[in-house]
Amino acid sequence: MECPDRAFKGTFSTARPDHPDRFGRSPHIATPWGVYGVSTIAESQEGTVSVHTTVDTPVGPLTVVGAETGLVGLYFDEHRHLPDPTGFGPISRDGVGLSDFAEVERQLGEYFDGERRSFDLPLAPRGNDFQVRVWDLLRDIPFGETRRYGQLATALGGVGLARAVGAANGLNPLSIVVPCHRVVGAGGALVGYAGGLDRKRFLLGLEAGQPSGPETGRLF
DSSP: OOOOOOOOOSOOEEOOTTOOOTTSOOOEEEETTEEEEOOSSOOOOTTOOEEEEEEOOTTOOEEEEEETTEEEEEEETTOTTOOOGGGGOSBOSSEETTEEHHHHHHHHHHHHTTOOSSOOOOBOOEEOHHHHHHHHHHTTSOTTOOEEHHHHHHHHTOGGGHHHHHHHHHTOSBTTTSOGGGEEOGGGOOOOOTTOHHHHHHHHHHHTTOOOSOTTSOOO
16 A cells, blocks of 8 residues: 655655664565665764754753754653764854754753654755654644554555654654654554653653653653
């Protein structure tokens, strides 16, 4: 079954699907559009200049990585599948190109204060075609709602893609902004999150108007 054409939101770039990860491994997942490698690191592009900064939030410090074409990554402390930090580029207070770090910090602050339900930022995540399709679907999940892996897989061509969807979801480089925390397991079970289940629970509670963190409103 072919996946229907979708208009991608933001500026999405595609990395080589056969590129090995930093350990020299090239795991692959079959999809209706081909066999794609699943890399544990964000793949840099020739000629792309990246810079980074750190933003303090109620879920701990977030490392924000930006490139000239937009936001490339947003990572937690102890982030699973964290890319090699040497690829984040130098520290920058302002950002570079379309990556405005002050604007990223402002919108994150509004989100955690309950004043923002979606983000309006230029995005440039790096992944293969299938990963980009999954990340695009994540942005369609409304604030305060969740979707199961199987539902996303069905939207992409069939429930048999659930494993591939889970892998792509776990490699989402733009935590919170691209809301992979809104994807849950069967029966609504909280399963796998790159920032840890405590953060996932906190974010879902925040969006449901039922904060699950300490009375300070901060998890860390």
